[in-house]
Structure formats: structure tokens, C-alpha cells
Amino acid sequence: MSVADKDQIFTAEAIRVNTVVNSSVADTGEFNAQSIVVYNDLDEDVAIQLQGSVDETNWLDVGNPFTVVTLTKDYDTVTDYFPYYRVTAKCVTAPTTGDIDVWILKNGATT
Numbered sequence: 460m461s462v463a464d465k466d467q468i469f470t471a472e473a474i475r476v477n478t479v480v481n482s483s484v485a486d487t488g489e490f491n492a493q494s495i496v497v498y499n500d501l502d503e504d505v506a507i508q509l510q511g512s513v514d515e516t517n518w519l520d521v522g523n524p525f526t527v528v529t530l531t532k533d534y535d536t537v538t539d540y541f542p543y544y545r546v547t548a549k550c551v552t553a554p555t556t557g558d559i560d561v562w563i564l565k566n567g568a569t570t
Contacts, residue, residue, distance in 0.1 A: 464490055468545060469561040474501060477553040482561055484515055485544045490565030492537040492544055499527040501557040503550040511541025518545065530557075537563075 466485035474480050485492070499505050508524040521541065527533045537544075544563050 464565045464567075466563045466565070467560065468563055469548065469559050471558045471560060472548070473558045474505070474548060474550060474554055477550055479547045479549045482546045482548070484512075485563040485565075487540075487542055487544065487563075487565055490567035491540055492563050493566045494534050494536055494564040495546060496532070496534045496562045496564060497527045498532045498560040499529060499557075501550065501554040501559055502529055503552050503554040504528050505554075505559060506549045506551075507535070507561070508547045508549075509535070509537065510545050510547060511539060512543040512545075513541065515543050527559075 468482035468485050497507055504526050506524045506526050509521045510518040511521045512518050521539050525535050546561055
């Protein structure tokens with residue numbers, strides 16, 4: 460039997476810069492991260508980069524960044540395990556309206 464959980468790491472984040480913005484941190488605990496889900500309601504495309512850490516201080520890029528087009532929803536899968544995850548978000552042009560929401564979806568076996 461397996462159980463699922465999710466952490467919302469960006470909640471209605473109104474990005475208004477064209478520099479990297481860090482999300483909050485998802486603690487995977489007893490779960491394995493499975494997917495990153497992004498709802499982009501910004502008026503600009505946003506590049507999302509997953510990062511993993513063993514200590515919540517030193518962050519490594521996990522996989523390749525993916526772009527979520529303005530006013531769309533998208534996801535990417537996670538294949539590498541880390542105890543902590545976050546994402547970075549970056550727009551080429553600073554958005555003037557909208558926000559993004561991002562979740563880390565987790566799955567794990569019950570004991």
C-alpha cells in the first residue's frame with residue numbers, strides 16, 4: 460500500500476523581477492518526490508529549476524530547467540532522491556501581473 464502527500468512551495472507568488480526567486484523548502488520525510496506541478500498565471504513565461512539538498516543549506520540543481528508558458532499549467536517528474544527540495548523561478552522579462560503556484564507531489568510506502 461502506498462500513501463501520497465504534497466507540499467505547496469510557491470503560493471500565489473507574485474514575481475515582479477527578472478532575477479531568480481527561490482521557493483520555500485519541501486521536506487520529503489518518509490516520502491519520495493514524484494512530480495513538480497506548476498500553475499503559471501504570470502503574464503510572462505517562467506523557467507523552473509528543481510534543486511535538492513541534504514542539509515537545507517547547500518543546493519544542487521536536479522535535472523534540467525523547464526519552461527512553463529504564460530497562463531498555462533505544466534509538470535515535470537522527479538527521479539533523484541533528496542531529503543529537501545525547492546525550486547527556483549526566473550522570468551526573462553519581469554512580469555507585471557499574475558502569480559505562480561508550485562507543488563512537490565510525494566509518494567511513499569506505508570510501513
